[in-house]
Amino acid sequence: MNEGREFVGRKYSQEEEDGMRAAMGEWAKQASEPFEGEQQKTEEEMHMIEVINDLIREELVSLGITDYAAAEPARVHLLSAEVFQREFTNGPHAIFLPAEDLAAVNCDNADTDQSKFADILHELIHRASLQLFYGSKDKRLSYARLGYHFRTPWKQENERDVLQGFNEILLVHTQRKIFMKNAELLRREFGFTSDDLDGPIYNYMRYAPLLQSIVTSVSGASGMSESEVFDEFELGQFRLKIPIMKEIARAYGGKALRTLSYLMALPEGEEREKLDSDIIRYFATEDRATRDILGEEIHEYFLTHHNIQDENGNSTNTV
Ligand SMILES: [Zn+2]
Secondary structure, eight states, X not given: OOSOOEEOSSOOOHHHHHHHHHHHHHHHHXXXXXXXXXXXXXXXXXXXXXXXXXXXXXXXXXXXXXXXXXXXXXXXXXXXXXXXXXXXXXXOSEEEETTTTEEEEETTTSOSHHHHHHHHHHHHXXXXXXXXXXXXXXXXXXXXXXXXXXXXXTOSTTOOEESHHHHHHHHHHHHHHHHHXXXXXXXXXXXXXXXXXXXXXXXXXXXXXXXXXXXXXXXXXXXXXXXXXXXXXXXXXXXXXOTHHHHHHHHHOTTHHHHHHTTTOSOTTHHHHHHXXXXXXXXXXXXXXXXXXXHHHHHHHHHHHOOOSOSOGGGEEEO
């Protein structure tokens, strides 16, 4: 929410921009209304949102970003499975919609306090990430960038989601860092132990070695320390320019970003498992020739299996 909420993808007239901002303002107003069947938040839940806003603000300040705008509790919807699925999706159990500035969590899925906390934190880090939008001439508004997740909604035929997987990994890295830095506070305020908090982010921990491989190689190639590289990657979620991405190409060769963009880009299932395992192996492979061959195999595999359909139907809205 810092440098972002700009429009990209084509030139806009002032009138168009004003119109889109007005529409977003209108949706944002609606987004703070409770859904039918939504329960009022408990005091504990209100406290969670307050603490999460504080922790995100502190994390951003530690990266040099000082203009975090706290999420209003009314835009964080804690819903039963029934309401969540009716309003959003059967798929992921929590969601953030950039244009509406709305976060929602399926609390039947997040059935412990710590997983509820982890899910709200996760979605509000998405919210804190840099946001860019695209408005088509026929007045459809979609997001073009959220953190590292780049989309090209202006290329109708081959609209692609790029680096969505990498964005999730960096986000969970940030989430975990916040947990670890504030372990004592979280124990005191909510009784969470570090084991409690590892559970909800366990799924993504599979990808932690990938991030570590990339950080090690980039550190080796650039002369930056590993902790500086981690910070630069984390910062990239919140900034327009991400200079550290060039270092990935420098460390691994020009096709490395293409390979990285395929991470988690297939629908969940066996094929994604295989592709992601190969990508993890690619970034851990030191021998350039072996890596380049694997990179081509990954590219071919992706082209044969991908589906250009936008799975995330909720991300597009009509003005
Ligand atoms: Zn996410």
